[in-house]
Amino acid sequence: PxxxxxxxxxxxxxxxxxxxxxxxxxxxxxxxxxxxxxxxxxSVCEDFDAIACPVYAVSGWADGYCRSVFRLMEKLQGPRKGLVGPWAHTYPHIGKPGPAIGFLQECVRWWDHWLKGRDTGIMGEPMLRLFVQDSAPPQTSYELRAGRWVTEPAWPSPNVERQSFFLSGNGRLSARQADHASGRQAIRSPLWVGLRGGKWCSYATPGDQPADQR
Structure with missing residues (x-):
């Protein structure tokens, strides 16, 4: 609808x-x-080779389907581009959490290139554009996420290396594996746990209602 x-x-x-x-x-x-x-x-993953048309895959970090963009960029063989912003399962030009972008203008560039044969320059740009979010205290929802935009020429990216991190006794992640001495760590977070912990996909975007309305 x-x-x-x-x-x-x-x-x-x-x-x-x-x-x-x-x-x-x-x-x-x-x-x-x-x-x-x-x-x-x-399901696209059943046969990636069956997709021959150009694909522009869009998602957000607060969307339940953000990983699909990376799988499509890796597995598809035809013309493709990917975009992942900070927003939830909504249109990027009104995306929450922000910042939103001029997504309608981006769509026009894409359709003009593939449907009208116009040289908009869109296919000369990097394959993947991502919003790298800065760290922020946990909360149930965000109006705006601080961060920066980066681009990648392909996926998997030649600029990204996989690195493992380990839990440490001071409540932080460490690149070095610590000893396994027993201990107790108290964690206090404003995020509720359980059925009233929030929705999986919509991420408290405008129009959502609280799960517990007593």
Missing amino acids: PDPRNKPDNWRALWHSRLKESGLWLKNWLEHQHRDEFWRHG
């Missing part, structure tokens, strides 16, 4: 129609509790 901001006159009726016709999602999960043909038929 449409975003209410895009269909201000009849979005409610369209949403009611969608909810009425879509049925109970839980029914599908109960009937297909293992990876069977129901899940495989629409």
Whole structure:
């Protein structure tokens, strides 16, 4: 169904129609509790070579599907670009947490190149653009994340090295493995644990409601 901001006159009726016709999602999960043909038929990872069209994959670090962008950049063979920002499962031009970007302008550049044959320069830019977030105290949601944009020419990146970190006794991560002496560490975090700990995908974006509304 449409975003209410895009269909201000009849979005409610369209949403009611969608909810009425879509049925109970839980029914599908109960009937297909293992990876069977129901899940495989629409899964890209079953055959990456079947995708021949250009792909622009977009996600955000607060989105439940951000890792898909990296898998697509690695496995696809055709023209492709990837974009991962700080936002949740929403449009990047109104993305929360911010900063949002001029995503509509980016879309026009992409479609003009592939549908109209115009040289917009978009395919001459690096394959992958990422927002590297600065560290921040944990909280249930963020209005804005500090950080910087970086680009990568390919994925896996020639600029990235895998490194293992280990827990240390002072509550920090260490590049060196510490001894395994027993001890107790008290951790206090404002993030609640359990069923009321927040949603997995939407990440408290505007329009969400608290899970516990007593």
